[in-house]
Amino acid sequence: MTLEQWSVGGRGFGTVFVFLLLAGEIYTTFTFLGGSGWAYGRGAPAFYIITYGTIAYIMSYWLLPAIWRRANKWKVLSQPEFFATAYDSPLLGKLVALVSIAALIPYLVLQLKGLGIIMSEVSDGLVTSTAAIWIGTAATVVYVVLAGIKGSALNAALKDILVLVAVVGLGIALPYAHFGGIGAMFDRVIAANPTFLVVPETGQSQSWFISTVALTAMGFYMWPHTFGSIFSARDAKVFRRNAALMPLYQLILLFVFFVGFTALLVVPGLTGSDTDLSLLRIVRATYGPWVVGFVGAAGVLTALVPGSMILMSAATMLSRLIRPANTQSATGSLTLARALVPLVAGVALVFTFQGGSTLVTMLLMGYSMVTQLFPALMAVLWKGRAASANAAIAGIVAGELTVAALTLSKSTLATLLPSFPHAITDLNIGVVAMTLNVLAMLVVAAGSPRRSVGLQSVGNGVN
Amino acid sequence: MTESPAESPKVFRRHHLLALVPLLALLFAPYIANRLEPRILGLPFLLGWIVVWVLLTSVVMFVILRLDGDAPDVDSFDADQ
Numbered sequence: 001m002t003l004e005q006w007s008v009g010g011r012g013f014g015t016v017f018v019f020l021l022l023a024g025e026i027y028t029t030f031t032f033l034g035g036s037g038w039a040y041g042r043g044a045p046a047f048y049i050i051t052y053g054t055i056a057y058i059m060s061y062w063l064l065p066a067i068w069r070r071a072n073k074w075k076v077l078s079q080p081e082f083f084a085t086a087y088d089s090p091l092l093g094k095l096v097a098l099v100s101i102a103a104l105i106p107y108l109v110l111q112l113k114g115l116g117i118i119m120s121e122v123s124d125g126l127v128t129s130t131a132a133i134w135i136g137t138a139a140t141v142v143y144v145v146l147a148g149i150k151g152s153a154l155n156a157a158l159k160d161i162l163v164l165v166a167v168v169g170l171g172i173a174l175p176y177a178h179f180g181g182i183g184a185m186f187d188r189v190i191a192a193n194p195t196f197l198v199v200p201e202t203g204q205s206q207s208w209f210i211s212t213v214a215l216t217a218m219g220f221y222m223w224p225h226t227f228g229s230i231f232s233a234r235d236a237k238v239f240r241r242n243a244a245l246m247p248l249y250q251l252i253l254l255f256v257f258f259v260g261f262t263a264l265l266v267v268p269g270l271t272g273s274d275t276d277l278s279l280l281r282i283v284r285a286t287y288g289p290w291v292v293g294f295v296g297a298a299g300v301l302t303a304l305v306p307g308s309m310i311l312m313s314a315a316t317m318l319s320r321l322i323r324p325a326n327t328q329s330a331t332g333s334l335t336l337a338r339a340l341v342p343l344v345a346g347v348a349l350v351f352t353f354q355g356g357s358t359l360v361t362m363l364l365m366g367y368s369m370v371t372q373l374f375p376a377l378m379a380v381l382w383k384g385r386a387a388s389a390n391a392a393i394a395g396i397v398a399g400e401l402t403v404a405a406l407t408l409s410k411s412t413l414a415t416l417l418p419s420f421p422h423a424i425t426d427l428n429i430g431v432v433a434m435t436l437n438v439l440a441m442l443v444v445a446a447g448s449p450r451r452s453v454g455l456q457s458v459g460n461g462v463n
Numbered sequence: 464m465t466e467s468p469a470e471s472p473k474v475f476r477r478h479h480l481l482a483l484v485p486l487l488a489l490l491f492a493p494y495i496a497n498r499l500e501p502r503i504l505g506l507p508f509l510l511g512w513i514v515v516w517v518l519l520t521s522v523v524m525f526v527i528l529r530l531d532g533d534a535p536d537v538d539s540f541d542a543d544q
Contacts, residue, residue, distance in 0.1 A: 044493075044509060044510075047492075047509065047510060047513055050513055050514075050517060051489050051490070051492065051513060054485075054489055054516075054517045054520050055486055055489055055490060057520065057524070058482050058485065058486050058520060058524065061482070061524060061527065061528075062474060062475070062479075065536050066474070066538055066540070069536070069537075069538075069540060069541065070540055073540075181505065182505045182506070183502065183504075183505025183506075184505075186502070186505060186506065186507055190499060190507065194499075197499060197507040197509065197510065198493075198497045198498060198499060198507070198509055199493040199497050199509070205493075206493040206494050206497070209492075209493045210490055210491065210493070210494075213489075213490055214490065236536045237536070240528050240531070241528065243524050243528075244521055244524035244525045244528055245521070247517050247518070247520040247521040247524070248517075248518070248521050250517055251514065251517060251518070254510075254514060257510070381538075381540075384539055384540060
């Protein structure tokens with residue numbers, strides 16, 4: 001096996017396989033536990049989860065083939081290499097790699113934590129959270145090292161089947177078992193709390209919804225493992241077909257919501273981060289060990305499969321940072337990447353066992369960090385060789401510094417601009433980072449020497 | 464409906480504008496559809512609106528896919544080579 005085969009499957013995957021890969025990344029423990037947790041704890045704002053994914057799929061019809069054609073021509077293996085080649089800037093490639101690896105760690109931690117929660121809940125404490133995390137991590141490491149991306153695609157298929165059955169089954173069975181139907185369940189929710197299922201006037205309001213959906217849709221494909229999955233396709237048509245199919249797959253989230261709402265009525269009282277337990281709690285409260293075990297198995301896979309893709313992505317990027325593509329043997333690179341897998345897993349484990357609210361903070365940082373790569377991507381897709389590497393670097397640095405500063409200081413637009421109307425202050429804080437990112441790009445692009453002969457229109461440098 | 468391959472590479476064709484319809488319906492859902500009634504198959508209206516438009520997204524993208532047919536998949540990148 002070469003590194004290319006290990007990481008992008010030799011670029012021969014057809015529609016179904018790519019669908020499984022991309023879909024496999026979407027259904028993570030965030031969706032399984034977090035989606036029902038948000039429905040339970042927040043109500044209508046949880047609907048952003050279905051919305052942003054669908055919008056990302058619409059974008060993908062044009063975006064992914066454009067990325068694929070370039071990646072295929074340049075024979076790049078990873079997102080950092082893509083940027084480095086597109087902008088003819090190894091420095092930019094390294095920057096993207098650092099941002100990506102930094103963002104992946106909290107994402108991996110989330111999966112490992114979810115794994116711990118699931119296994120200890122399902123076994124009723126028999127398997128401790130700590131033991132579960134060690135076992136799961138070890139299994140993932142072994143699997144990734146041996147099988148690479150093909151293993152992940154097959155695992156994704158199994159996971160998707162189990163999740164589909166579990167979520168759709170529970171989403172229908174639980175409301176019927178407790179209330180006699182889905183409509184009846186919603187009647188009860190509305191009776192208990194009439195404003196829960198519409199977006200509120202302040203807080204997570206309309207402007208929060210729109211800004212969050214827009215930002216996360218932009219960040220959707222910017223995760224390095226997602227971006228890397230694009231390279232594995234046989235041809236660009238694969239993505240166009242998937243753009244039409246994937247929205248249907250998003251509808252599974254509807255059933256996740258049904259579970260969360262039913263849980264709110266049946267096992268109330270969970271608050272804060274404990275809302276993530278809602279799906280498991282209601283399953284345990286309603287069904288016997290076989291169902292609980294089945295749901296647990298599905299849940300475990302929703303942690304392991306994305307976890308393995310994240311691990312592989314991080315290991316590949318690290319290996320390329322250490323040992324650039326033009327040196328020595330292909331198998332040497334593969335060995336290095338494989339050796340790095342346990343190292344990355346180890347770093348994630350350290351953070352996983354620390355726990356506390358800092359993990360939520362870190363995950364939100366992770367998502368907002370990768371979203372900052374979007375303007376640089378659009379600039380190079382749109383302007384090709386005329387796009388300025390310095391502008392991209394400036395934009396990304398400005399965006400990342402803003403994200404870090406705002407998240408660590410726990411600022412929101414409400415704290416920054418207290419006298420502004422709530423339509424402004426409710427906006428997702430990522431809007432600030434994105435704005436500064438784009439501004440920095442435009443300013444530096446205006447001052448940079450042109451890379452190629454031809455017009456460089458400054459006024460609308462991005463899209 | 465589709466451009467002939469002999470013309471210069473075009474990423475966007477007119478019928479692609481169809482994609483804006485579900486995109487805007489979804490993005491602005493809380494402005495357009497932020498209420499509970501009427502219920503759609505038991506779902507509160509906002510959720511029902513989103514679900515319906517997710518389904519329609521699939522339909523619209525299939526339509527665009529068919530209309531694009533065998534049109535070459537190129538952009539300015541390929542022209543640069």
